[in-house]
Amino acid sequence: MKAYYAPGRVNLIGEHTDYNDGFVLPIAIALGCRIETRELDVPELRLSSKQYADTRTVALADLAGLQPAKHWSDYPLGVARELLVLGVELKGMVLEIDATVPTGSGLSSSAALEVASALALLDGHELEKAELARLCQRAERNFVGMPCGIMDQYASVFGEQGAAMLLDCRAVTHERVPLPAGVSVVVVNSMVKHDLGASAYRDRVAQCQEALTHFPGKAALRDVTLGELERAAAGIPEVPLARARHNVLENWRVRQFHAAAAEADLARMGQLFVESHRSLRDDYEVSCEELDFLVDAALTLPGVQGARMTGGGFGGCTVNLVEKGAEEAFAKEMRARYQARYQLDPAVIVTTPCAGARSL
Numbered sequence: 001m002k003a004y005y006a007p008g009r010v011n012l013i014g015e016h017t018d019y020n021d022g023f024v025l026p027i028a029i030a031l032g033c034r035i036e037t038r039e040l041d042v043p044e045l046r047l048s049s050k051q052y053a054d055t056r057t058v059a060l061a062d063l064a065g066l067q068p069a070k071h072w073s074d075y076p077l078g079v080a081r082e083l084l085v086l087g088v089e090l091k092g093m094v095l096e097i098d099a100t101v102p103t104g105s106g107l108s109s110s111a112a113l114e115v116a117s118a119l120a121l122l123d124g125h126e127l128e129k130a131e132l133a134r135l136c137q138r139a140e141r142n143f144v145g146m147p148c149g150i151m152d153q154y155a156s157v158f159g160e161q162g163a164a165m166l167l168d169c170r171a172v173t174h175e176r177v178p179l180p181a182g183v184s185v186v187v188v189n190s191m192v193k194h195d196l197g198a199s200a201y202r203d204r205v206a207q208c209q210e211a212l213t214h215f216p217g218k219a220a221l222r223d224v225t226l227g228e229l230e231r232a233a234a235g236i237p238e239v240p241l242a243r244a245r246h247n248v249l250e251n252w253r254v255r256q257f258h259a260a261a262a263e264a265d266l267a268r269m270g271q272l273f274v275e276s277h278r279s280l281r282d283d284y285e286v287s288c289e290e291l292d293f294l295v296d297a298a299l300t301l302p303g304v305q306g307a308r309m310t311g312g313g314f315g316g317c318t319v320n321l322v323e324k325g326a327e328e329a330f331a332k333e334m335r336a337r338y339q340a341r342y343q344l345d346p347a348v349i350v351t352t353p354c355a356g357a358r359s360l
């Protein structure tokens, strides 16, 4: 038996910027996906999951012609297909999946599953780390059909204990960003996932592309400055303009957050969180009532420096910067208020930056 592990992530700031070649600042978290493998003497993949009752068996010979099944197994199978494209020789094996990242929560359960699957299927074959992240992203784009950026897979691969990462999504490289000692990262799960998520994500990607057509010569929204945006604004329809404005300002906020973290300026870090949330709510329109409620409630509590939605949106989690020592009271109060309003018990997770994917 061999075992592999890949973590989920929480993004601190830089939302919906990755597929526009921009900047993001995530951490890997202590929740993840573990896969145990056993070799088989038949050429097939047998997939099972502790979280789902149904299993799936696919012959290696059928992988190349496979169609997605809208099933959890699409993630590992999409990865297997990309490995075939790279020329990796796959072996017949049993993969037993056990994940602690809640699905649909915006904490990258998909990326954790993809990256752990890639390590399991590689079975010791070397693959450069950035290439591993890219391969898993291709699996999600090509087979699962989500036109995602690189953030989630990259964070799962490159997570580092004790430090966040400032990821340049064009260069696909990062700089480590230690967080100030006085602050805790606290995730609050709204426990809702609105159906719109996937189609709204595709719409956002398309609207950003549309906005980009108003900036001839620019390769991505990341290359547009605020001045250029202001000069072109009158000629851009309202929706793509708002999406572009979010991107230009969000990239700027990521850099500001990086600088504020270096100076341990918690108040500034928190302020940038709030600005990011408002921009995602108003200009990018990917928040929802429950997330707005959680953010607004958090900002009234002692020791809270900042709060924002995190991940793709339309449900999932908020991420909060809470002063050390105030976490417990924060969690208690947030649960009470959310339960009173929505009759749902939100999971509250105090997390620190964790190490990335590995063989166990």
Ligand code: GLA
Binding pocket: 011, 014, 015, 016, 017, 018, 019, 148, 149, 150, 151, 152, 311, 312, 313
């Ligand atoms: C999802 C995608 C990421 C990123 C975020 C939004 O998590 O998988 O690539 O676009 O949404 O920041």
